[in-house]
Amino acid sequence: xxxxxxxxxxxxxxxxxxxxxxxxxxxxxxxxxxxxxxxxxxxxxxxxxxxxxxxxxxxxxxxxxxxxxxxxxxxxxxxxxxxxxxxxxxxxxxxxxxxxxxxxxxxxxxxxxxxxxxxxxxxxxxxxx
Amino acid sequence: xxxxxxxxxxxxxxxxxxxxxxxxxxxxxxxxxxxxxxxxxxxxxxxxxxxxxxxxxxxxxxxxxxxxxxxxxxxxxxxxxxxxxxxxxxxxxxxxxxxxxxxxxxxxxxxxxxxxxxxxxxxxxxxxxxxxxxxxxxxxxxxxxxxxxxxxxxxxxxxxxxxxxxxxxxxxxxxxxxxxxxxxxxxxxxxxxxxxxxxxxxxxxxxxxxxxxxxxxxxxxxxxxxxxxxxxxxxxxxxxxxxxxxxxxxxxxxxxxxxxxxxxxxxxxxxxxxxxxxxxxxxxxxxxxxxxxxxxxxxx
Numbered sequence: 291x292x293x294x295x296x297x298x299x300x301x302x303x304x305x306x307x308x309x310x311x312x313x314x315x316x317x318x319x320x321x322x323x324x325x326x327x328x329x330x331x332x333x334x335x336x337x338x339x340x341x342x343x344x345x346x347x348x349x350x351x352x353x354x355x356x357x358x359x360x361x362x363x364x365x366x367x368x369x370x371x372x373x374x375x376x377x378x379x380x381x382x383x384x385x386x387x388x389x390x391x392x393x394x395x396x397x398x399x400x401x402x403x404x405x406x407x408x409x410x411x412x413x414x415x416x417x418x419x
Numbered sequence: 420x421x422x423x424x425x426x427x428x429x430x431x432x433x434x435x436x437x438x439x440x441x442x443x444x445x446x447x448x449x450x451x452x453x454x455x456x457x458x459x460x461x462x463x464x465x466x467x468x469x470x471x472x473x474x475x476x477x478x479x480x481x482x483x484x485x486x487x488x489x490x491x492x493x494x495x496x497x498x499x500x501x502x503x504x505x506x507x508x509x510x511x512x513x514x515x516x517x518x519x520x521x522x523x524x525x526x527x528x529x530x531x532x533x534x535x536x537x538x539x540x541x542x543x544x545x546x547x548x549x550x551x552x553x554x555x556x557x558x559x560x561x562x563x564x565x566x567x568x569x570x571x572x573x574x575x576x577x578x579x580x581x582x583x584x585x586x587x588x589x590x591x592x593x594x595x596x597x598x599x600x601x602x603x604x605x606x607x608x609x610x611x612x613x614x615x616x617x618x619x620x621x622x623x624x625x626x627x628x629x630x631x632x633x634x635x636x637x638x639x640x641x642x643x644x645x646x647x648x649x650x651x652x653x654x655x656x657x658x659x660x661x662x663x664x665x666x667x668x669x670x671x672x673x674x675x676x677x678x679x680x681x682x683x684x685x686x687x688x689x690x691x692x693x694x695x696x697x698x699x700x701x702x703x704x705x706x707x708x709x710x711x712x713x714x715x716x717x718x719x
Contacts, residue, residue: 308457308458311456311457312457312458314453314457315450315453315454315456315457315458315479316454316478316479317443317479317482317483317484318482319485332509332577333577340512341512341513341515342475342478342479342515345478345515345517346454346458346460346473346475346476347458348475349460349473349474349475350458350459350460350462350473350475353460353462353464354460354462358462358463358464361474361519361522362474362475362519363518364517364518364519365474365475365515365516365517366514366515366516367514367515367516368513368514369512369513369514
């Protein structure tokens with residue numbers, strides 16, 4: 291593994307259930323994440339995924355690839371195009387840096403309207419946990 | 420925006436937003452399982468007797484849930500109120516940066532402190548203009564730092580999006596009036612004429628109101644007419660229309676009357692007796708309607 295290598299993409303169907311289940315599992319009861327009517331009143335076309343769920347999916351993408359022994363050290367994400375129900379988000383990753391057993395991965399999650407998330411994950415591949 | 424407002428916003432930088440707050444629940448297996456179920460995360464590290472919490476759950480342990488936290492600092496309340504007052508009433512999370520110092524395990528009791536790290540100058544975004552507020556939260560178990568969570572929100576005044584107008588209501592086309600709408604499609608205004616007594620009739624009906632005969636043919640209107648009467652529609656507003664607007668009863672040169680709109684003239688300038696001329700106006704892609712414009716010699 292070296293800088294520039296790509297890791298296989300992970301496709302996430304953005305269902306209404308995923309958005310609501312993710313919001314509630316992350317204790318985020320903002321109405322824009324579960325109530326379409328109120329979301330529309332606030333100018334959004336529908337409910338949309340909360341940042342905690344996106345954060346969790348980015349983490350899952352990396353640990354799915356590096357395996358259960360890998361330990362996340364840092365996850366930094368920025369949101370762009372919202373994840374609305376019915377869309378599909380494809381997470382892709384590019385190795386940015388390898389330093390001993392620590393790997394930095396640049397992650398992009400693209401949906402039908404643009405980049406939902408861009409970010410960087412630092413993961414330790416080691417077995418120590 | 421006034422420099423004064425920015426200075427006041429900036430004065431909150433470095434102030435605490437939360438002090439020595441305790442997580443509502445200790446790190447626990449059920450919340451970990453619910454999270455993994457929701458996100459489809461099957462990592463075995465998060466289950467079993469030696470389970471750790473998914474590191475990306477860090478913020479979850481600080482969330483106030485439905486009832487919120489009862490102790491937000493006065494500084495943070497003031498900052499949010501100041502932003503609300505400046506019109507920035509909406510909020511959206513934009514950035515999350517987390518560092519995981521050590522894994523969290525069921526039973527860990529979280530305490531945390533949050534500091535207002537920065538408040539940006541007014542920025543214009545796709546959502547509207549507003550200020551980015553960045554906070555930095557340190558999470559501890561006992562005295563030990565276990566994670567750092569930097570969070571950025573945009574407090575903004577929502578940009579007004581152009582609302583898509585619903586389409587204009589469609590005419591009800593049935594066997595009795597289908598011939599009329601067929602004519603309109605071809606930009607012809609057709610008047611029914613009784614073949615028994617030659618009386619013209621409008622709107623289209625299955626029989627002659629004068630002699631009762633059922634048979635008819637049509638006469639194409641010349642398009643000349645006058646405003647016989649009108650009303651100005653103010654209320655109730657229908658979504659496809661922009662009130663106020665004039666709804667006119669037009670007397671055609673042939674003598675029959677029809678209801679239509681007078682276009683091209685402000686509603687308050689429409690008058691009884693105005694000469695008007697027929698036009699066919701397209702609405703969205705599929706609807707054509709006969710409307711009337713004030714004839715040129717009488718234009719206001």
